[in-house]
Amino acid sequence: MALAQGDLSQTFPKASAAATGRALRVAAIVALLILACLLPFVVSSYRLLQFTMVVIYSIALLGLNILTGYNGQISLGHGAFYAIGAYTTAILLERSGIPYWATIPIAGIICLAVGFLFGLPALRLEGHYLALSTFALAVATPQLLKFRSLESWTGGVQGTYVPSFKAPFGLPLAWDQWLYLLALLFAVVLFALARNLLRGNTGTAIIAIRDHPIAASSMGINISLYKSVTFGVSAMYTGIAGALGALVAQFVSPDSFSIFLSLGFLVGSVIGGVASISGAVFGAFFIQFIPNFADQISKAATWAVYGAFLIGFMYLMPTGVAGFLARIWKRAQRWRSG
Secondary structure (H helix, E strand, O other), X not given: OHXXXXXXXXXXXXXXXXXXXXXXXXXXXXXXXXXXXXXXXXXXXXXXXXXXXXXHXXXXXXXXXXHHHHOOOOOOOHHHHHHHHHHHHHHHHHHOOOOHHHHHHHHXXXXXXXXXXXXXXXXXOOHHHHHXXXXXXHHHHHHHHOOHHHHHHHOHHHOEEOOOOOOXXXXXXXXXXXXXXXXXXXXXXXXXXXXXXXXXXXXXXXHHHHHOHHHHHHOOOOHHHHXXXXXXXXXXXXXXXXHHHHHHHOEEOHHHHOHHHHHHHHHHHHHHOOOOOXXXXXXXXXXXXXXXXXXXXXXXXXXXXXXXHHHHHHHHOOOHHHHHHHHHHHHHHHHHXX
């Protein structure tokens, strides 16, 4: 009896601490969402466009995290899917009467199909060989967009403009305010979907393929199918981000989607935390603000300053910003529990 009481006394405090931790996380997420919704009404248009790009980049990085962090497939070519999403929106708005908001999911579906098809031959490749194949995709995409046969659609080297739009239903919102809120809405939905996906049976299978592919195969998991679908879902997220990015820039051109965009996505993913949902947000802030900050420090050695920041982040936070904050949270929990 005494042993049972002792077990209960140890179990209930742990359960209570876990419940408290979940409640605090939910409260923090709700508070951040409220602040995010209020942001377009308290900052300048320039800053608001920067924060809009943070939201958009976070969607792209989340897609890359699903592929690289959770499934173990390294990609250096997600800038190509970002470009496909951007050009899909630009072409549809120019050549059809489709509403601007409808082009975003269409871009996602097209990138889902392209990513799935690209993932099929890539199944034979692993590690750095897969990385090189995706690198080739990122290098080839700007050249394909300049191809003469596609010039009537893509605008060739000159690119093409994306028509502007107004807030719907007569809402008293400026263009940049509505665009930020639209991007935020897509981000919330996509982050919720990613969380449910990765915490379910599908996510368990995706992670098992990354950690123990032989064991996963022996348990009946179709590795080829899961890898291809994961690649497609990852491309879909990045394509949606590209569609939103085209609406922000109101212009797309091949030179906007160079290999540096893909490398930037990978850097942001690692800095934020590869196997982390929240890490996509931290990585997006790094991508958007650190290059500008480095340029303000030294215009003559911008990339040197950027490299110093990158080395500093990796030295101080080897598991990414999300991993660093998670480690601090666990230590705080242990300190509270005594």
